[in-house]
Amino acid sequence: MNAQERLSLIRAGLSARHAREKRFRLYGVAAIAAALGFVAILFGMILVRGLPAFTQATLSLDVAFDPAILKVEDKPQRREGQSPAEFRKALLDWERKVTMLNFNRIVEQAVRAAAPGTTADARQALSIVETNARFQLRDMVVADPGLIGRTVRVDMLASANADNWLKGNIDRSLPDAQQQLSAPARALADQLHADGRIRFAFAWHIFTNVDSRSAPAAAGLAGAFVGSLYMMLVVIVLAVPIGVMSAVYLEEFAPKNRFTDLIEVNINNLAAVPSIVFGLLGAAVFINWFRLPLSAPLVGGLVLTLMTLPTVIIATRSALRAVPPSLRQAALGLGASRTQTVFHHVLPVTYPGILTATIIGVAQALGETAPLLLIGMNAFVAQVPATPLDQSTALPVQIYLWQGNENRNFFEARTSAAIIVLLALMLTLNAIAIFLRTRLEKRA
């Protein structure tokens, strides 16, 4: 084959080869487009579903605290010579009596006063107001008994069903049997909305209320939020010192032998152990053996600490490895001991790296769900935990609980809203990490 023939052979194949090149590039572009598309679809779907849940139908009604219904003696005052215990008892008795009053009737009258022509009966009228309204009114009376006999404008949450109806989450053309609100109640809700008595207000209670089953519209994330906060504190307090110390040991002091090799393999392997296995460890060791309480943020924090530890160790080690040896040699040359060299000169250079690793580890721990289910953190807890040993839930577990709620129409949006809160927290953490890293690196 002479040169001429070879050249023509190559030329003949050239267009096919170029076409193949183009196709290959196109596959690459398509792969990237797909990956970015998934990111966009995921965030878009969460935002579209979740954002409406941040505003909620709120009634503002003129509530008449009718003394004919609210028959109760005056709030007890502390008398001369009454011991604190006796006074407390009298006060509690009084509060109990207030609680027994028929606040539902007050709510119903307020609804009727706002829509005089309604055909709804008592049940139907109450079905558009969330069930926690009576407790809200009771708390107002307990705080200020002078309200009885007066008429005050009060903002109350509309019920989950009314909220769904007004937001159009339910097909309005469905027959009565498939509607959650009765026909008069739906008309009542529409009328109040048209009159401006029901408006859509920002749902602050998502952040300030605890979870609630009886009053789904008033369910909030406060308990889960504090539970997650406690767990993050435990993780930071334990994982960072232990992780950094062990990274420093392995990188700067450890002799090369079987034992340190074992630790090394161990840490790499732990980083890839499925999170649910850590949950099994927590259930068997912390709960069953040490008898720590179920559903406690302390136990959750311990489990998450063990999970986060490899992340912190691996990142700290790579930060330590990046420190130039000249720094160590200079310090050692000036007569510093090895410990002084490491703790006074090498470690401070790695602070940005350690900080970033910590925050990334904490963000990871914040989003972890599976191990927490195994140590009982999926319990329904309607309280803000006061200490890390109290029963509590966590943000991702709250999402898990809400997505399983049978009132799908309402809780799908609520779940997405909780996801938005969780993602916003994680994004904030990551943004802080990036910000601090760039700042600290500039200074160093």
Place this chain on the structure above:
Amino acid sequence: MNATIVAGLLLALIAVAYRAGWSRSVSLAPAAGGRLHSRPVYHGALTALWALAPALLVLSLWALLADPASRAFILAQLPPDVAALDGPKLEEAVRRIRQIESGLGVAGGAAPFENAAAQALAEFRTLAFAAVVAAAAGTGALALLAARRRITARLRARNEVERIVGWLMIACSVVAILTTAGIVASLLAEAVRFFTFVSPADFFLGTVWRPGFSTTGHGAGGEYGLLPLLWGTLMVAAIAMLVALPIGLMAAIYLSQYARPKLRNAVKPAIEVLAGIPTIVYGFFALVSVGPFLASAGTVLGLPIRATSALTAGVVMGIMIIPFISSLSDDIIRQVPKGLRDGSLGLGATQSETIRRVVLPAALPGIVGAFLLAVSRAIGETMIVVLAAGNSPFLRLNPGEPVSTVTVTIVNQLTGDTDFASPQSLVAFALGLTLFAMTLVLNVAALYIVRRYREQYE
């Protein structure tokens, strides 16, 4: 309250001891001609460590003994007829008194002797706590004085402090080993208990998963065949890899070989956002968006696909794994020496031919390692399958049908259950052991391959 007092005591002890050691060494300096072996901070630190150790010892002893001690005290307080009870009834009596003491109150009102015992218990606890705090403070102070007396100008305080810090660091490193040991020990111990109910052969080779309920009585009472769960796990993982491998690998190739730095710097973090999203979010996404979409797409195509199925869970899990594959492969492809690429391009190969015939074969071991790591993640992933796989533990070939996996079953069998006595909850540990063993093999193999690969080009 108590915790605050203890923390305050320890902090005060540290502060006083540090100060004592520091000032003592400073006062010794002039006599030694201004030459101390160690700087005063080390003397302070050493004194503080010496003072802290016995105080901590006393407190941790109390932490161990407080419960048995208070129990013994309660038993001593009980009237003879109650104390003569045995088993659960006695436990119940003790528990009631503890409850009254903590101010919670008990069902059915408290008997006078219970109130008296609770009162005594409260006094006992206050007294005991005060005694322990005093003992901790006392031993701490004694140790402080002893440590302070040791201080001379020639005391090698720095070396001693450094040795203690060294041991502390070793202790921290051992936590990782303890974690692994804890995982293996607890899984093995509980799994062995499970195998006393169900024979390992029935578990590993059984094809029917029907555990029954623990409330229907103890004893085996059900079938515990692992194979349906294993099959579901593998099917979901395989679908996930079918989605993640092409997209992740092509994205990595494009970003490392074709993309300009500007595009690369913008796209890479955007893809890695996917890695930071909690899995529960993916699960919800699968449940409310992907599942219904696939089901309706199936209707259009005439394929029966259920909304919660192996396919739904697998596709979403694949999306989750994309950044994992792409960033690992990206690292690996960039480690292929430039000379190999340049040689191929210089011989007239197109870029894609270079990538396919030279770069990828050179990077293959590393990519296989990344692939294995990704498979191990897919097998261990929990929340996506809990929400989207449909939890139906049957051996089925069709990926459009619901399945159940090992992780889902662990969650179902163990959630909220702490009475590890029935095979229904113990089986979770046998499943966990299987899962741990599978991921361990995959991880070790992957880490070994990746490490060998790195060494090859370093």
